[in-house]
Amino acid sequence: MDHKKNFLSGMHDGIPIALGYFAVSFTLGIACRNIGLSAVESTVMSLTNLTSAGEFAALNIIVAGAGYWEMALSQLVINLRYMLMSASLSQKLAPDTPLYHRLMVGYGVTDEIFGISINVPGRLDPFYTYGAVAIASPAWALGTCLGVVLGNVLPARIVVALSVALYGMFLAIIIPPAKKDKILALLVLVSMAASWAFPLVPFFAGISGGMKIIILTVAISAIAAVLFPVHEEKGEAAKPEDSAEACHE
Amino acid sequence: MSETYIYIAVMALVTYLIRVLPLTLIRREIKNVTLRSFLYYVPYVTLSVMTFPAMMQSTGSEWSGLAAFLAAVALAWRGFSLFSVAVAACVLVFVIELVIC
Numbered sequence: 001m002d003h004k005k006n007f008l009s010g011m012h013d014g015i016p017i018a019l020g021y022f023a024v025s026f027t028l029g030i031a032c033r034n035i036g037l038s039a040v041e042s043t044v045m046s047l048t049n050l051t052s053a054g055e056f057a058a059l060n061i062i063v064a065g066a067g068y069w070e071m072a073l074s075q076l077v078i079n080l081r082y083m084l085m086s087a088s089l090s091q092k093l094a095p096d097t098p099l100y101h102r103l104m105v106g107y108g109v110t111d112e113i114f115g116i117s118i119n120v121p122g123r124l125d126p127f128y129t130y131g132a133v134a135i136a137s138p139a140w141a142l143g144t145c146l147g148v149v150l151g152n153v154l155p156a157r158i159v160v161a162l163s164v165a166l167y168g169m170f171l172a173i174i175i176p177p178a179k180k181d182k183i184l185a186l187l188v189l190v191s192m193a194a195s196w197a198f199p200l201v202p203f204f205a206g207i208s209g210g211m212k213i214i215i216l217t218v219a220i221s222a223i224a225a226v227l228f229p230v231h232e233e234k235g236e237a238a239k240p241e242d243s244a245e246a247c248h249e
Numbered sequence: 250m251s252e253t254y255i256y257i258a259v260m261a262l263v264t265y266l267i268r269v270l271p272l273t274l275i276r277r278e279i280k281n282v283t284l285r286s287f288l289y290y291v292p293y294v295t296l297s298v299m300t301f302p303a304m305m306q307s308t309g310s311e312w313s314g315l316a317a318f319l320a321a322v323a324l325a326w327r328g329f330s331l332f333s334v335a336v337a338a339c340v341l342v343f344v345i346e347l348v349i350c
Contacts, residue, residue, distance in 0.1 A: 016330070037253060049264050053295070071259050072263045083271050083288060084271075084289065086267070086268050090271055106273070107268065158343065160308055160346060163307045164308060164314065167300045168321040168334045168335035168337065169331045171321040172330065173296060175326050184293055188293060192302075194298070195299075195301055195302065217298060220294045221294045224287075225284075225286035225289075
């Protein structure tokens with residue numbers, strides 16, 4: 001394999017990811033600042049975690065002063081999807097890929113970097129993923145840092161407007177597959193309805209936002225897995241356009 | 250504040266282990282259909298739970314949040330990129346709050 005060429009190719013494909021990361025992580029940085037994290041703390045968090053949903057949820061846990069176990073559990077559940085992606089990538093790498101490459105590729109398993117890495121024809125050269133990480137990860141960290149530093153000097157209207165960027169990104173991730181798969185569409189609707197109704201149930205009213213996400217995610221996903229088992233390689237492991245063709249039984 | 254760095258260390262460790270363990274340990278495809286299905290559904294459920302109704306509560310007015318939510322769903326439905334959808338939601342909230350607030 002031509003590692004240099006693959007690295008540059010990964011950087012090239014990583015440019016739009018970096019742009020998106022910068023915008024979203026700027027919002028994350030503002031949220032970090034709002035709960036009192038310093039620029040250094042926030043940047044360290046972004047560099048070591050590289051996960052939008054996980055970091056966003058973590059802020060709620062930090063500000064609530066919740067236990068470390070709750071932090072660990074919430075990250076486990078929220079980022080559990082990375083396990084499937086990682087498992088899928090392990091099949092994409094050449095079987096003789098050394099351990100140190102596997103350890104480094106693992107750092108870059110995000111929704112977006114996984115998405116482009118799995119779409120490479122044939123075996124994945126780790127250097128392709130490194131190229132994407134080399135441009136996306138600094139953009140994620142820089143955006144976070146600038147969000148913390150500049151957050152309060154930006155007009156309040158712009159800060160409020162930026163605060164919906166992450167949610168917009170989440171919708172851009174879940175809606176296209178839901179369009180092609182009625183089960184996923186149903187799941188999205190049920191999940192949103194349950195999320196809305198959850199605090200209204202007296203028994204659940206005192207439960208923190210982080211635990212709410214864990215409880216609903218495990219419960220709804222487990223029920224869906226029993227009712228609608230997936231009998232074909234699909235979704236994260238397949239190309240997005242293939243997901244509609246997977247069958248439910 | 251050292252407590253913050255403990256939180257960051259815990260989340261970084263958990264997240265990295267999630268990402269790296271399958272890559273290093275699991276060489277075979279997961280065969281258990283229920284477990285595989287569960288893991289497949291997790292991101293859709295968790296992102297849905299996090300987005301609604303939180304998106305409406307993150308803005309100055311619930312109406313601008315709702316408008317951004319509906320617009321983002323519509324744009325995502327039509328296949329626009331993560332970046333486009335995120336920016337469109339931001340711009341819509343900015344414009345609406347400029348008018349009504």
